[in-house]
Amino acid sequence: xxxxxxxxxxxxxxxxxxxxxxxxxxxxxxxxxxxxxxxxxxxxxxxxxxxxxxxxxxxxxxxxxxxxxxxxxxxxxxxxxxxxxxxxxxxxxxxxxxxxxxxxxxxxxxxxxxxxxxxxxxxxxxxxxxxxxxxxxxxxxxxxxxxxxxxxxxxxxxxxxxxxxxxxxxxxxxxxxxxx
Amino acid sequence: xxxxxxxxxxxxxxxxxxxxxxxxxxxxxxxxxxxxxxxxxxxxxxxxxxxxxxxxxxxxxxxxxxxxxxxxxxxxxxxxxxxxxxxxxxxxxxxxxxxxxxxxxxxxxxxxxxxxxxxxxxxxxxxxxxxxxxxxxxxxxxxxxxxxxxxxxxxxxxxxxxxxxxxxxxxxxxxxxxxxxxxxxxxxxxxxxxxxxxxxxxxxxxxxxxxxxxxxxxxxxxxxxxxxxxxxxxxxxxxxxxxxxxxxxxxxxxxxxxxxxxxxxxxxxxxxxxxxxxxxxxxxxxxxxxxxxxxxxxxxxxxxxxxxxxxxxxxxxxxxxxxxxxxxxxxxxxxxxxxxxxxxxxxxxxxxxxxxxxxxxxxxxxxxxxxxxxxxxxxxxxxxxxxxxxxxxxxxxxxxxxxxxxxxxxxxxxxxxxxxxxxxxxxxxxxxxxxxxxxxxxxxxxxxxxxxxxxxxxxxxxxxxxxxxxxxxxxxxxxxxxxxxxxxxxxxxxx
Numbered sequence: 001x002x003x004x005x006x007x008x009x010x011x012x013x014x015x016x017x018x019x020x021x022x023x024x025x026x027x028x029x030x031x032x033x034x035x036x037x038x039x040x041x042x043x044x045x046x047x048x049x050x051x052x053x054x055x056x057x058x059x060x061x062x063x064x065x066x067x068x069x070x071x072x073x074x075x076x077x078x079x080x081x082x083x084x085x086x087x088x089x090x091x092x093x094x095x096x097x098x099x100x101x102x103x104x105x106x107x108x109x110x111x112x113x114x115x116x117x118x119x120x121x122x123x124x125x126x127x128x129x130x131x132x133x134x135x136x137x138x139x140x141x142x143x144x145x146x147x148x149x150x151x152x153x154x155x156x157x158x159x160x161x162x163x164x165x166x167x168x169x170x171x172x173x174x175x176x177x178x179x180x
Numbered sequence: 181x182x183x184x185x186x187x188x189x190x191x192x193x194x195x196x197x198x199x200x201x202x203x204x205x206x207x208x209x210x211x212x213x214x215x216x217x218x219x220x221x222x223x224x225x226x227x228x229x230x231x232x233x234x235x236x237x238x239x240x241x242x243x244x245x246x247x248x249x250x251x252x253x254x255x256x257x258x259x260x261x262x263x264x265x266x267x268x269x270x271x272x273x274x275x276x277x278x279x280x281x282x283x284x285x286x287x288x289x290x291x292x293x294x295x296x297x298x299x300x301x302x303x304x305x306x307x308x309x310x311x312x313x314x315x316x317x318x319x320x321x322x323x324x325x326x327x328x329x330x331x332x333x334x335x336x337x338x339x340x341x342x343x344x345x346x347x348x349x350x351x352x353x354x355x356x357x358x359x360x361x362x363x364x365x366x367x368x369x370x371x372x373x374x375x376x377x378x379x380x381x382x383x384x385x386x387x388x389x390x391x392x393x394x395x396x397x398x399x400x401x402x403x404x405x406x407x408x409x410x411x412x413x414x415x416x417x418x419x420x421x422x423x424x425x426x427x428x429x430x431x432x433x434x435x436x437x438x439x440x441x442x443x444x445x446x447x448x449x450x451x452x453x454x455x456x457x458x459x460x461x462x463x464x465x466x467x468x469x470x471x472x473x474x475x476x477x478x479x480x481x482x483x484x485x486x487x488x489x490x491x492x493x494x495x496x497x498x499x500x501x502x503x504x505x506x507x508x509x510x511x512x513x514x515x516x517x518x519x520x521x522x523x524x525x526x527x528x529x530x531x532x533x534x535x536x537x538x539x540x541x542x543x544x545x546x547x548x549x550x551x552x553x554x555x556x557x558x559x560x561x562x563x564x565x566x567x568x569x570x571x572x573x574x575x576x577x578x579x580x581x582x583x584x585x586x587x588x589x590x591x592x593x594x595x596x597x598x599x600x601x602x603x604x605x606x607x608x609x610x611x612x613x614x615x616x617x618x619x620x621x622x623x624x625x626x627x628x629x630x631x632x633x634x635x636x637x638x639x640x641x642x643x644x645x646x647x648x649x650x651x652x653x654x655x656x657x658x659x660x661x662x663x664x665x666x667x668x669x670x671x672x673x674x675x
Binding site: 102 | 248329336337350462549550584586587626
C-alpha cells in the first residue's frame with residue numbers, strides 16, 4: 001500500500017526497524033566498550049597504586065643496595081608468580097632510601113646490580129646506571145624509575161602497583177620520610 | 181560406489197553446490213602459471229590449516245591462566261602422550277608459516293602480481309601478513325615463559341612512549357597494571373579467537389579474488405599491464421593457453437604442500453617443541469630475554485638505533501612500512517610486470533633480504549648486550565698475566581672485580597659492548613686511559629666514584645701492558661718531548 005508521496009507502508013516499517021536496531025546497538029555498545037576499556041578506566045579512578053611493606057629495615061643495611069620482592073597489591077587468584085614483583089632498595093643512610101623499579105628505563109628488561117662496580121646493568125641492550133639510578137651509559141634516555149617510599153616503625157613501605165612508565169614516573173616524587 | 185554417488189546426488193540436489201565447485205576446480209589457468217614459483221600461497225594455506233588443527237589439539241590441555249600456563253606446557257611436553265610432538269608441530273608450523281608468507285609476498289612482488297586488477301588481492305595479502313605476524317607474537321606470549329614475560333614488557337615499554345595515550349595504552353594492552361593473568365587471557369583471546377577469525381575472513385576474500393580475477397600470468401618482459409587492455413588480454417591468454425586448475429595445474433601445489441608438511445614434521449621430530457624457557461617469574465632476574473627468530477632483526481634495530489631516533493622509529497616506522505605496502509598497487513598499478521625490467525624491485529628485495537639476514541645474524545650474538553657473567557666466568561688469558569709486575573696483576577684483578585670484562589673482550593672472550601682491549605695501549609696514552617676510566621664517555625660509565633686512586637693506578641698499569649708484541653704503546657707526543665729535553669742533559673730516564 002503506497003501512501004501519497006511514494007512512501008510505502010513497508011518502507012516506513014523497514015526504516016523504523018533499522019532505527020530500532022540502531023538504538024538497541026548503541027545501548028549494547030556502551031557497556032561492551034566500557035568492559036573492553038575497563039583496565040584504563042580503573043587506572044584513572046581510583047588508581048592501582050597503594051602502600052606496600054618491603055619488610056623490616058634490617059633487611060637493608062645502610063650503604064648497600066639489595067633486591068626486594070613484593071606481591072602486587074592489585075592481584076587475581078590465577079596470577080601466580082607473575083604478581084611477585086622485584087625492586088632494588090638502596091639504603092643511602094639513616095632514613096634516606098632510594099627504591100628503583102627492576103625495569104630498565106629503555107625497554108623494561110630486568111636490571112642487575114653489581115656492588116663491586118656500583119653499577120646497574122641491563123642484559124638486553126646494555127643500559128647502565130650508577131648507584132643512585134642515574135643513567136651512566138647505553139640506550140636509556142633517563143635514569144631508573146623510582147618508587148615513593150616511607151619508613152613506618154621498623155618497616156620500609158613503597159607506593160607500588162603499576163608498571164612504571166615515563167609519564168607515571170613524572171608524577172612520582174621519589175622522596176622519602178618527608179612525604180610520609 | 182553407486183551408493184556413494186547416490187548419497188552425493190541426494191545432497192547436491194538440496195545444497196546445489198556441486199556445479200559451482202566443479203567450475204571453480206576446473207577454472208582455466210595460463211599454462212605457464214602452473215609453475216613451481218606459484219606454490220607458496222597454497223602452501224601457506226595448508227600450514228594455516230595445520231596450525232588450526234594443532235592449535236585446537238593444544239587448547240584441549242593448555243591452561244590460559246598466568247599461574248598455570250607454564251605448568252600446563254610442561255605437562256604437554258612430558259606427560260601427555262605425544263603432547264610434545266603436537267607442540268613441536270605447532271611451533272615449527274608457525275616458523276614455516278611466517279617464512280612461507282614472506283616468500284609468497286616476495287614472489288608476488290617480483291612477478292608484478294599486485295598490479296591491475298589484483299590490487300585488492302595484494303591489500304588483503306598485506307593484512308594477512310600483519311595478522312600472521314600478530315599470530316607469531318601472540319603465540320610467543322602464550323608460551324608463557326621468561327622470554328614471553330619480558331617480551332610483553334618490551335611491547336608495553338614501546339606503547340608507553342606514545343605521546344598522551346601511552347600509559348592508558350599500557351593498561352589496555354596488559355589488561356591491568358602489570359603483566360599478569362589478565363594479560364595472558366587477553367593474548368589468549370587474540371591468538372585463539374580474534375586474529376584467527378580475521379585471518380579466516382581475509383583468507384576467504386584473498387582466495388575468492390584469486391578465483392574471480394584469475395591467477396597472475398607468467399610475466400613476460402616487454403608486455404606491460406594497461407588498465408584498458410589487460411582484462412581482454414588475460415581472457416584471450418586463458419582461452420588460448422589455459423589448462424584446468426584441477427587436475428593439470430594443481431599437482432605442483434599438492435606436492436609442495438606435502439613437502440612443507442613433511443619438513444615441519446621432520447623439524448618437529450628432530451628439534452622437538454620450542455620451549456618453554458624459565459618460569460615467568462619476574463623476581464628471577466638472572467635472565468637474558470631474547471625474542472623468537474623472526475623478531476630478532478627488530479631486537480637488533482632497537483639496539484643499534486641512536487637514542488634520539490629510537491622513539492620516532494619505533495612509533496612511526498611500522499606505520500610508514502604498512503602504508504608503503506598498501507600504497508604499492510596504486511602507485512605502481514600498471515607497467516612492466518617482469519622483474520627483468522624492474523631493477524628497483526629486485527634491488528629492494530635484495531636490500532630487504534640482506535638487511536634481514538645481517539640484523540638477524542648480529543642479533544644472535546647481540547654484541548650490544550654486556551656478558552653479565554664474564555667478570556666471574558671468563559678468566560683473563562694467561563698470556564696477559566705472565567711477565568707482569570705485581571701492580572699490573574693487581575690491575576688485572578681490578579679489571580675482573582669491577583666487571584670491566586662484561587663489556588670489554590680480551591682475546592675474543594667477554595662482552596663486546598665496548599671495544600676489545602687487546603691493543604688498547606696502542607690507541608690510548610697513559611693519561612687518556614686514566615681519563616677514560618674515571619670520566620667514562622662514548623657509551624662507557626664513569627668509574628671515578630667506584631675506583632680509589634690505587635685501583636685506578638693498578639688498572640691503568642694493566643691496560644698499558646695490552647699491546648701487540650713489537651708495537652709500542654701510545655705516548656703523548658708533548659710529554660715525550662718534555663721527557664727527552666729534560667732527560668738529555670743528565671741522561672737519566674724519568675718516567
